[in-house]
Amino acid sequence: MNIFADFHARIADLLKAMGDQGRLPALDPARFVVEPPRDASMGDLACNAAMVFAKDVKAVFLNPRQFATELAAALAECDDVDQAEVAGPGFLNIRLKPSVYGKVLGAVLAGGADYGRGAAGRVKARAVNVEYVSANPTGPMHVGHGRGAVFGDALASLIDFAGSKVTREYYINDAGxxxxxxxxxxxxxxxxxxxxxxxxxxxxxxxxxxxxxxxxxxxxxxxxxxxxxxxxxxxxxxxxxxAAMMDMIRDDLAALNIVHDVFFSERSLHDHSQGVSDVEAALEELCAKGLIYEGRLPPPKGQLPDDWEDREQTLFRSTQFGDDVDRALKKSDGSFTYFASDIAYHRKKIEAGYDVLVDVWGADHGGYVKRMSAAVQALSGGKCALDVKLCQMVKLMRDGEPVKMSKRSGDFVTLREVVDEVGVDAVRFIMLMRKNDAPLDFDLAKVIEQSKDNPVFYVQYAHARAHSVLRQALSVFPDIDLSTAALATANLALLEDEGEQALIKILAQYPRVIEAAASAHEPHRLAFYLHDLASLFHSHWNRGKDQAQLRFVNQDLRELSCARLALVTGLMIVLASGLSVLGVNAPDEMR
Incomplete structure (x- = not known):
């Protein structure tokens, strides 16, 4: 159950009906959103449709507020809507009847581990290739590689959970x-x-x-x-x-619970055993499209690099697709550039039928994005989308002091050393608690602290605390049935406290978070959501310490206790689901 998708569909139907009546032009429903309002006091849902379509409908409505007022009047007739009103210049705020959230909690219990799965189902399922890590096979992985590895793996799981078919791929740079x-x-x-x-x-x-x-x-x-x-x-x-380095890399990745579906060799792109190599075939295709020519490039701006040559070169017309300059495909000795190999590699992905390509690179490759995007547009005719996600560097710290050296590698701390010291859960969750393009300080001492300042402990402790509530319930009510089927029959209308309502409302957001995070290719959104959910749960649990009537288990109020245990189980389901998507364990107990 995705109440945000449900109301988005309702509003889209209202717009279509007005279009069918000849009152409005055809409007693209993908342009507006239904989301939680920034201020919870404004209601449960907020919609910007009237603002987004203001110019499209100005011949019918004087202003967005008038348009929103008509939409609000129609929505107010729905059985599950308590109030629909207009705020500001035309934002639509919707307040739902309490019974809706009983249905949400019932949907969580009924869905179990599958609650939120396929949340992007309104969009046609796509075939997505996520290429990540792709470290040079010259040694063990360092912490910087680990960030891209965790990000790419979590993103692949997220996209899969949202409903698309995902292939996890590693590009072996074995030809340079x-x-x-x-x-x-x-x-x-x-x-x-x-x-x-x-x-x-x-x-x-x-x-x-x-x-x-x-x-x-x-x-x-x-x-x-x-x-x-x-x-x-x-x-x-x-x-x-x-071969030995790749075995080592696979072993390092396995320590992070990362397994790729495909390991693709760069060297294979230059193989002539079947005639024309893949690199040559890719350039022939671009040449047939008139996108390759012989010419000279202008000198780079600023100080000229030592290896720059003013010479006639084989160039790809990448400026036709938004790049700053055309790009060289051959070196002065006649061999192919790395870019030529990368063109051939992405051509292989396009030929495999992927709708979306996601490349996870280090931030130092940022200058390479435009040319690769240009090549994918040229090869696919714009039918295949490329999204390059850049991961910033990780600064490894210990009690605030930089950690730099490793005996094993000679000049950097290996990823395996970090995993062995702090554990896979800490590495994965902390790597995802910052947006991928933001620098990350990773303090080895702080990530193993058992405190609310340690986000992975804070979220895992919420899951363990939920389990402890269920264990307490069994000690108070030995005959109670804690199966999700039994709890779903509880009188959920009894969950009237504002803290309980806030918890159910955030559970209702889970499918939307999955959809939005998968669509934007931003797994940190899910990590943030889980932290917010854990924070609400801990806060409500602390209220129960001071107010006995709010405790989850009350020996004298069995019916209310059953409803609250249903809520705790729903929280547990979503915490475990979200942590699983991120590749992090959800422990039943914390030691």
Missing amino acids: AQVDVLARSAFLRYREALGETVTIPEGLYPGDYLKPVGAALAEKYGASLKDKPEADWLPQVRDAAI
């Missing part, structure tokens, strides 16, 4: 110069495993994590690689090192 550097670094560890004393020069990867790779190479090849020229050993060492 960095994997050759990895191979040379691993080769030194191979020689070290054979008994040599080695020094890791600047520019190679110094971390101890490559020692097992060197040992494995020594066991497999003995000393046979040691005296070969680099051209002979590098491909073998590179493949072995990449």
